Amino acid sequence: MAHDIDLLISGGKVVDGTGAEPVEADIAITGGRIVAVGKQRQRAREVIDAKGKIVTPGFVDIHTHYDGQVTWENRLVPSSSHGVTTVVMGNCGVGFAPCRPDQREMLIRLMEGVEDIPHPVLVDGLPWTWETYPRYLDFLSRRQYDMDICAYVPHGPVRVYVMGQRGADREPATDADLSRMTQIVREAVQAGAMGFSTSRTFFHRSSDGKSTPSFEAADKELLALAGALKDSGKGAMQMITDFDDPERTLALLRQLVATSGRPLSVSLLEGTYGPMTLRWRDVLDWAANATDAGLPIKAQVLSRAIGVMLGHELTLNPFYTCETYIKLAELPFEKRIQELRRLEVRARILAEAADPDPKIVLGRLAREFNHMFLLGEPPDYEQPLEQSIAARARRQGVSPEELAYDLMLERDGRNNLYVTLCNYEYGSLNSSLDMMRHPGAVLGLGDGGAHCGTICDGSYPTFMLTYWVRDRTRGERLPLPDVVKWLSHDTARAVGLGDRGLIRPGYKADLNVLDLDQLQLHAPEVAHDLPSGGRRLVQRADGYAATIVNGAVVYRDGAPTGALSGRLVRGPQATPVS
Numbered sequence: 001m002a003h004d005i006d007l008l009i010s011g012g013k014v015v016d017g018t019g020a021e022p023v024e025a026d027i028a029i030t031g032g033r034i035v036a037v038g039k040q041r042q043r044a045r046e047v048i049d050a051k052g053k054i055v056t057p058g059f060v061d062i063h064t065h066y067d068g069q070v071t072w073e074n075r076l077v078p079s080s081s082h083g084v085t086t087v088v089m090g091n092c093g094v095g096f097a098p099c100r101p102d103q104r105e106m107l108i109r110l111m112e113g114v115e116d117i118p119h120p121v122l123v124d125g126l127p128w129t130w131e132t133y134p135r136y137l138d139f140l141s142r143r144q145y146d147m148d149i150c151a152y153v154p155h156g157p158v159r160v161y162v163m164g165q166r167g168a169d170r171e172p173a174t175d176a177d178l179s180r181m182t183q184i185v186r187e188a189v190q191a192g193a194m195g196f197s198t199s200r201t202f203f204h205r206s207s208d209g210k211s212t213p214s215f216e217a218a219d220k221e222l223l224a225l226a227g228a229l230k231d232s233g234k235g236a237m238q239m240i241t242d243f244d245d246p247e248r249t250l251a252l253l254r255q256l257v258a259t260s261g262r263p264l265s266v267s268l269l270e271g272t273y274g275p276m277t278l279r280w281r282d283v284l285d286w287a288a289n290a291t292d293a294g295l296p297i298k299a300q301v302l303s304r305a306i307g308v309m310l311g312h313e314l315t316l317n318p319f320y321t322c323e324t325y326i327k328l329a330e331l332p333f334e335k336r337i338q339e340l341r342r343l344e345v346r347a348r349i350l351a352e353a354a355d356p357d358p359k360i361v362l363g364r365l366a367r368e369f370n371h372m373f374l375l376g377e378p379p380d381y382e383q384p385l386e387q388s389i390a391a392r393a394r395r396q397g398v399s400p401e402e403l404a405y406d407l408m409l410e411r412d413g414r415n416n417l418y419v420t421l422c423n424y425e426y427g428s429l430n431s432s433l434d435m436m437r438h439p440g441a442v443l444g445l446g447d448g449g450a451h452c453g454t455i456c457d458g459s460y461p462t463f464m465l466t467y468w469v470r471d472r473t474r475g476e477r478l479p480l481p482d483v484v485k486w487l488s489h490d491t492a493r494a495v496g497l498g499d500r501g502l503i504r505p506g507y508k509a510d511l512n513v514l515d516l517d518q519l520q521l522h523a524p525e526v527a528h529d530l531p532s533g534g535r536r537l538v539q540r541a542d543g544y545a546a547t548i549v550n551g552a553v554v555y556r557d558g559a560p561t562g563a564l565s566g567r568l569v570r571g572p573q574a575t576p577v578s
Contacts, residue, residue: 008042011051026040034504068117075146080555087147118530138191152236194495199239234496246282269422301445303436304463309375314453317404324345372400375418428475455537469516509550
């Protein structure tokens with residue numbers, strides 16, 4: 001029997017990405033595109049019965065670090081487990097191209113330090129079949145994935161490629177250096193880069209403790225790179241900065257957008273421990289006003305606290321620098337847990353000093369007991385301060401160290417703790433709520449592919465749907481149409497992907513079919529599936545009936561189908577003509 005269309009999604013409640021209320025409709029798909037929305041009578045090669053389920057556009061995650069993983073892996077977990085159908089990588093000025101052979105170790109150590117991807121994983125996993133950025137994209141274009149991928153050209157590697165050790169040492173760029181860097185960025189964008197990214201934060205350091213090559217780059221240098229986007233007439237910019245000099249930083253952001261004529265997004269956190277506590281609202285207002293004035297600037301925000309996970313399988317825990325614990329860390333996991341259960345070992349570790357490792361910027365958080373919680377299963381990301389390890393220890397008449405030690409030994413030593421670093425002002429997610437709803441904001445900062453032993457925030461789309469739409473009891477919830485729009489249409493538009501993020505004829509057939517009542521986010525867990533047996537945090541979800549990429553079902557009932565219909569997307573994409 002002849003078929004009129006490839007795939008029919010029948011009878012679902014369509015949340016189309018515009019912010020409109022759900023409407024029951026069928027969706028017809030052919031050739032990787034949506035061809036019709038509404039009641040359909042066409043014969044389909046495959047039919048998905050979506051009765052009683054929600055159908056959304058595929059989610060677009062604009063802040064990931066899969067730059068290495070895409071060279072050895074086809075499935076971009078954890079993101080693809082959470083309805084994400086497009087990712088943008090190369091954020092924060094770090095990546096692996098361009099790169100000369102003698103600079104590979106430097107870029108590996110930079111990524112290891114900034115994004116917590118283990119050195120052996122990168123050494124064993126990266127094939128290094130490229131030197132220039134266009135050749136890196138060519139390599140990726142020959143591969144297949146369970147989602148589409150896009151990439152910024154990162155400032156750090158560009159600087160090192162042109163300036164060598166001078167660039168790594170953060171020396172000022174000469175006019176000749178600037179001319180060459182501008183040429184490289186221009187060529188990268190012409191080859192398909194989404195734009196360029198850079199980092200100006202103290203917290204980003206290589207694994208040997210050095211600041212990133214771009215940390216002290218002069219405004220003149222950044223404006224030269226922005227000029228490359230103007231020359232190309234396309235692309236976007238991404239930056240992370242400490243806002244330590246707010247007026248100067250905001251002025252620079254305006255200059256970058258004015259010079260390039262291109263949009264920019266900047267990472268924004270509510271600084272629980274730092275000076276941003278009183279400024280983030282001002283930054284959002286400023287970004288919205290700049291956009292209204294014709295300078296498109298968005299602040300990237302996360303839907304939950306920026307935090308760090310602690311545990312015996314992870315990079316950090318409250319005892320990771322104790323002498324006895326360091327010795328035991330070399331043992332196989334089960335043997336180590338057995339030793340840690342011995343009372344004499346417990347007493348010795350609790351008595352030892354635990355000064356943070358100065359090379360690990362976030363190491364001090366390992367003993368921030370006032371903002372440390374037992375994450376639990378299912379994970380609770382908004383616990384009152386009365387449930388912190390410090391508060392619980394006071395009630396039990398023990399030290400926070402004792403309580404943390406004992407809790408981490410539960411569940412066969414796999415109980416993990418969670419420290420909130422940012423976005424948790426006054427012990428709630430109300431700051432995150434205000435951030436997300438602000439017109440100056442765009443969702444991001446999930447960091448999929450990075451922070452293998454400390455963070456697993458690539459699951460935030462599922463968290464948005466389960467917690468903010470359905471389950472929250474500590475304050476306001478969010479409407480489903482708004483959340484879907486933020487996760488799809490708004491993120492896609494922020495980086496110039498006009499062909500996705502809406503359920504309309506002509507748009508890419510990137511879709512999710514999900515059971516909102518059954519949607520469930522599980523606690524992060526460790527998987528040893530990286531090159532050289534490296535470990536990473538992953539996070540499962542139940543309730544996704546299907547995830548569709550370019551018209552093919554890549555996930556069905558939470559399990560991969562084997563279809564790899566995702567490809568490299570070269571540069572911004574035009575909006576389909578109705």
